[in-house]
Amino acid sequence: MQGQLFDGRTARPWSVTIQVENGRVVVRAVEEPSVGLDWPLREVRETLRSDGRYSLSRGDEDARLIVEAEGWRALAGRSHGEIKRRGRGREWALVGGLVGAGLAVAAVVFIGVPMAAGPLARHTPPELEARFGVSMEKQLTVPFRPCKTDTEAAQLLSDLGERLGKAADAPFPIRVRAIRAPFVNAFALPGGTILVTGRLIEEARGPDELAAVLAHEIAHVERRHVMQAAWRAMGAGLLLDAVVGGGSGAGQQLVVLAGGFADHRFSRTLEAEADDRAIQILHAQNISTQGMADFFDRLANRGDDPRLRQAAEWFQTHPDTAGRADKAKRAIRPGQPALSDRDWAVLDRVCRVVDAPKPKSRNAVR
Ligand SMILES: [Zn+2]
The missing domain is CATH 2.30.29 (PH-domain like)
Known part of the structure; x- marks a missing residue:
């Protein structure tokens, strides 16, 4: 075949x-x-x-x-x-995955082997991961409202994510959505959804910079880093409760935990792996890594200004930006812009094509 x-x-x-x-x-x-x-x-x-x-x-x-x-x-x-x-029907894969997961959880909880999160993530059935992602997105989009989804800008953003996702081998389709939040960040949820803040999109100076961030997050999804972090952060009992049990109490706890999860850090090894993979994904779509280098460069320089630095969580969860900019520079090949100037001008306004005016107080805090 x-x-x-x-x-x-x-x-x-x-x-x-x-x-x-x-x-x-x-x-x-x-x-x-x-x-x-x-x-x-x-x-x-x-x-x-x-x-x-x-x-x-x-x-x-x-x-x-x-x-x-x-x-x-x-x-x-x-x-x-x-x-x-x-036979390996969906249900059996799920049950098998849960049994396997249960054993690995026992290792985490009782033997205290945090390493088990990796194998656990790789053996989590994609269906389970997707369900967890949906539940988490519901929780996260309460404090961080999604930007309008029925606009051309939202479509362009989602198309860009889908296009980059095609160069990866994630077990889920990649879905990118913009949210309103007073910080510069992007993060992947379990199940292939990537949330990117309107502030990050405004911070990016061109489509290639945004593409670099998305490619990096897609790499975290593809390599199941996201699920690994979820297992590690939540502990299995709560995770299974929330996803399988669907109990109402778990949902509330999840809100609190989701906050912690959203700004968790991956290890340096996983970050480096995601960068390497992001470079491959960008090249496969004929996008130059110049944008990646520029974005990291700018965040690295921001590090000198504590006030600005505070505003850039992506910088904090992605340390060593200078070294990473160098890596992206070494990999530079010519390419086509990820989007035309016209499309970028539209996408750039994804969270501003709106209903509500942006509250000024948020900016004043920073
Ligand atoms: Zn990362």
Whole structure:
């Protein structure tokens, strides 16, 4: 059968042929026979994506193979009865994920192994992560009202996110929405939704700068960093309560926790990983990383002014901006602007094409 391979080193997807022989999955790129995979079938992990296809992976390898569900089931089932018998419906994947998650949670809680958040996140079924994201978005958009969504500006923002998302291999479609908040920030929620503040969009001096921030957040989604942070921040009991139980008490607690989650920090390792991946995503969409370098440069210089620095949470949750600007500069290749001047002028006003006038008091506080 045919499929798509993300080899984990470059952002381009390869068209591949997939065969199952003697219990091994053998994958070859159509145009480049030296590119391929050879995985033992029993070690292949299947994740059902929201588009109904499977994302296949193995252990900690970065490579991802995207296949049509029916074709894959037939191919894998023919030479590997066990997978077929298990069936792996959505519900079973969820239950299996929860049982696996429960074990990892026990490790976190009782043995005190914070490292378990990583494996836990990678094994969280996308359906569960998506449900958690929806619940969290509901909570967050109470204090931070969404900017109007039925405008051309909102559509342009959402299209830009979708376009960048295509270069990534997230198990969810990427949805970008603008919110009103008195700070410069962007953050990814579980399940592929990225919230970006109107202030950040105003702070960006061009579409490439915004694209860089979005690509970075998309990388956090793709690598399941977001879910990892959620597990770590919330503790499993509450998370499961909120998502599975749907109890009313949990919702209130979630509001408090969501605040803490929104400004959590990823480790430096995860940040560096997201930057590297963001550079690949931008290049795959033919967008120069000059915008990324400029944005980091400006935030780094802001660091000298404590008043301005306070206004830029993205700076605080993303330290070492100078070093990161250098990395983006080293990766610079010419590209096309992420949006035309005209479209950028429209998008730039996404939170100002509005109903309510912006309260002046918010600015005065800063
Ligand atoms: Zn980040």
